[in-house]
Amino acid sequence: MDGAVNQAGETHWIVRFHHRMRTVYFASGFVGFALQMQAGNHSEVVWALLPLQFLIYPHLLFWWARRSAKPLQAEFNNLVLDALLMGVWVALLGFPIWIVFAMYIGTTLSNTVTRGWHGSLLGSGAFLMGALVTALFTGVALPPAETVGPTVLISIASVLIYVLLIANTGYVRYKLLREARQQLKIGEMALIKANEALRQQLAEVDQLHRQLSEQANRDSLTGLYNRRYLDSTLERELARCKREGRPLSLLMIDIDHFKKINDTYGHIGGDEVLKEIGKLLSSNSRAEDVPCRYGGEEFTLLLPNMPLDVARARAEHLRSTYAAMAVPFGEFAIRSTLSIGIAVYPEHGKLADELTQRADHALYRAKAEGRNQVVVFDRATAAGI
Secondary structure, three states: OOOOEOOOOOEOHHHHHHHHHHHHHHHHHHHHHHHHHHOOOOOHHHHHHHHHHHHHHHHHHHHHHHHOOOHHHHHHHHHHHHHHHHHHHHHHOOOOHHHHHHHHHHHHHHHHHHHHHHHHHHHHHHHHHHHHHHHHHHOOOOOOOOOOOHHHHHHHHHHHHHHHHHHHHHHHHHHHHHHHHHHHHHHHHHHHHHHHHHHHHHHHHHHHHHHHHHHHOEOOOOOOEOHHHHHHHHHHHHHHHHHHOOOEEEEEEEEOOHHHHHHHHHHHHHHHHHHHHHHHHHHOOOOOOEEEEEEOOEEEEEEEOOOHHHHHHHHHHHHHHHHOOOEEEOOEEEOOOEEEEEEEEOOOOOOHHHHHHHHHHHHHHHHHOOOOOEEEOOHHHOOOO
16 A cells, blocks of 8 residues: 555554654663763764754654555655664764664664565665764774663664564464465355355246246146247257258147036046046157147147158057057046047158148048048148148
8 A cells, every 4th residue: 555544544564663653662772872872982973963853852752654645655754764863862972782683683674574684784785874974974993892781782782682673573464374374265165055055046037037938838637748848849859850861750630529428427538538648649659749738728849850751650569559448537438539640841841830730630521531540631632721
C-alpha cells in the first residue's frame, strides 16, 4: 500500500512499527548518551540537540511518513537517516565502544528487517559515513577501555530491548499470518463444500430436467412415447436413413371396436387395455425402435433400418399375440383385436407427413376390410394420397 493511511483510516503497520521501535530505542539511547556526555566536555549546542534527536526526532519522522505520498519509501529513507545521524553522534562522543555497538546494531537491524541484505548494507554505509564525516571535523580520539558502568549497562539493555521488540513483532506478524492461513484454509474447505453442494444441486437439476423432458415426451398412461416425440424423431430418422441409404418402416396400429370396450367395461377397463398394448409394444421393440401412443386408441411403431418383409412379419406377430391375449379386469377378461397399416421409406414416401398419411391409409383399409389384419400401403388403392 503506497498511501500512509488505508481506506479504513489505519496507518501502515511498517510505519507504526518503526515509530514504536524508534521511540523506545531512542529514549533509552538518550539516557545512555546523557550519561556518556557528562564525562566529557560538550558544548551547550550538543546538549540542546540531544533531546531534539532522541526524544522529538522519532515523532517528527512518524508525522512525515504518515503524510508522505509514498509512506513506505519515506520510512525506508528515515531508517537510512537514523543510521547516518547515529554515526554522527558516536563520532561526537569519541566512539565509546558500547554506544557505538548499540547504535550500530539498532540502526542496522532496522534496515535489515525492512529491506534484507540491501537494507543492511545501506544502514552500515550510512552509519560509517556519518561517523567518518564527523570525525574529519572533530578528530578521532578513541576513549580508554570501558569498565562496566551505567552507560555500558544501558547500552546493553537498549540492544536487548530492541532485539526483543523486533522478535516480538516478528512473532505477532507470524501469528497473524498463521491465523490468516488458518482462516484461508477454513474458507477453502467451506468453498470446497459449497462447490460440492453446488455440483450435487446441478446434478439434481440436470436429473430433474431429464425427467421433465422424458415426461414431456411420454404418455402418462402407457409409458410409451407420445405423438410430439414421434413427429420430431420421424424427421430425424428419415434424414439418417436417407443419408445412410437404409429403409424405415412405420406401423400404424388401432384397437378394433375400442368404443364398445369403453361402453361395456367403462373407461377404466379401456385404460387397462391401453396399458396392456403399451406393454406388448415395449416388450417387442428393439433398442432403436420407437413405440408411441399416437392418440386415443391409436399407436405407432417406428422401425428404423427395417425393410418391408421384416416389418410385415413383426406386425403379424403383434397382431396374433394380442388376439390371443385376455386383459384381466376384475372378474372379466377383455378380449379384442388389432388392425395394422404399414408404410415404408422410401417406397411409400420420403417425407414424414407422406409416410404417416400412407400408414394411416393402410390402417383404414385394414379396418374397412374386416379388421384384425395387417395391410401394407398400396398406391393402386390410394390414388388420392
